[in-house]
Amino acid sequence: MNKEQYLSKLNQYLCKLPQEEKHDIISEIELHFTESYKKNRTDEEIIQGLGAPKKLASSFLLEYDINRLGPNDTWLKHLNMIFKMIGLGFKNLILLPVFFAIGTFIFSLFLFVFCLYLLGGLLVITPVVKLIAPMLVNTAGIPIILLPIGGVFILYFTRNCHKMMNLITKKLYTFLLKYIKVDLQTIQNLV
Amino acid sequence: MNTQFKKGILDLCVLSILHNEDCYGYDIVNKIMNYMAISEGSIYPLLRRFKKDHLVTSYLKESIEGPPRKYYKLTDEGEIAYEKLMDDWSAFQSSINQLITENRKEQ
Numbered sequence: 385m386n387k388e389q390y391l392s393k394l395n396q397y398l399c400k401l402p403q404e405e406k407h408d409i410i411s412e413i414e415l416h417f418t419e420s421y422k423k424n425r426t427d428e429e430i431i432q433g434l435g436a437p438k439k440l441a442s443s444f445l446l447e448y449d450i451n452r453l454g455p456n457d458t459w460l461k462h463l464n465m466i467f468k469m470i471g472l473g474f475k476n477l478i479l480l481p482v483f484f485a486i487g488t489f490i491f492s493l494f495l496f497v498f499c500l501y502l503l504g505g506l507l508v509i510t511p512v513v514k515l516i517a518p519m520l521v522n523t524a525g526i527p528i529i530l531l532p533i534g535g536v537f538i539l540y541f542t543r544n545c546h547k548m549m550n551l552i553t554k555k556l557y558t559f560l561l562k563y564i565k566v567d568l569q570t571i572q573n574l575v
Numbered sequence: 576m577n578t579q580f581k582k583g584i585l586d587l588c589v590l591s592i593l594h595n596e597d598c599y600g601y602d603i604v605n606k607i608m609n610y611m612a613i614s615e616g617s618i619y620p621l622l623r624r625f626k627k628d629h630l631v632t633s634y635l636k637e638s639i640e641g642p643p644r645k646y647y648k649l650t651d652e653g654e655i656a657y658e659k660l661m662d663d664w665s666a667f668q669s670s671i672n673q674l675i676t677e678n679r680k681e682q
Contacts (some may be wrong), residue, residue: 412600412619418641419601433615440616447620447627 386427387417390437397441409444472567483560490553497549500542507535585613587664589621590649590657593631599644622647630656 385393391410398406413434420430434440510531514521588607592598598606604618625631630653635643649657 447624
């Protein structure tokens, strides 16, 4: 990696910062290169001394920690933070019932899958039941052989639905965890 | 005891250097490197933080050898922070030394 590549990567990783700050940082690091050249250091040496561009960028981002309140911050910034926290509270007030509703819906889908399993299973064992206790079975004109076949199809179909449900639920769960983490992080940063 | 001490050590070094005289970034890096191995990149974020917390100010000074250099200078607040960190460091040093000597005696 040469100086230009390093600086451009650094620029990339600093994209979260306002233009002026980013520019300031990049020019200071560029100065570091310039001074190093006077001592006849190569780009490689300089870059090794500075560390990986991503790491350097993150150490800048850490120090700059935009959301953290400091004692020197204006009262306006404090007010801003308070509003952000209130906003967070309201957002969750609305979103949590929505999450809950989705959860309930997912649960009912699982119940439905369970019922389908039951149905499939019953259809499959129908011929057996017909042999043991013919009074219990009323096929309503449908040839007895079709029922277990239908049952197998239903079971196969249900199994796939079940697998898909599991996948969706897992994804939703991961998303929910990430969401909670982000909110907790925001609160942590605000305070 | 200042529990943030590990983080503060570099702070102390930089403040101490600037207390002595105004320096430009690369110079500060080199001065510290004479005494300990650090990541050269760690100084610049630190200087930015100092500037944001009003502990230092910067100014450009023309240099014959090339582009103008960005010099850093301690503010009054910076001097106060320096004094406080020096006190913390002395207290920390003496506590640790005390602990070490006490434990040496027991043998």
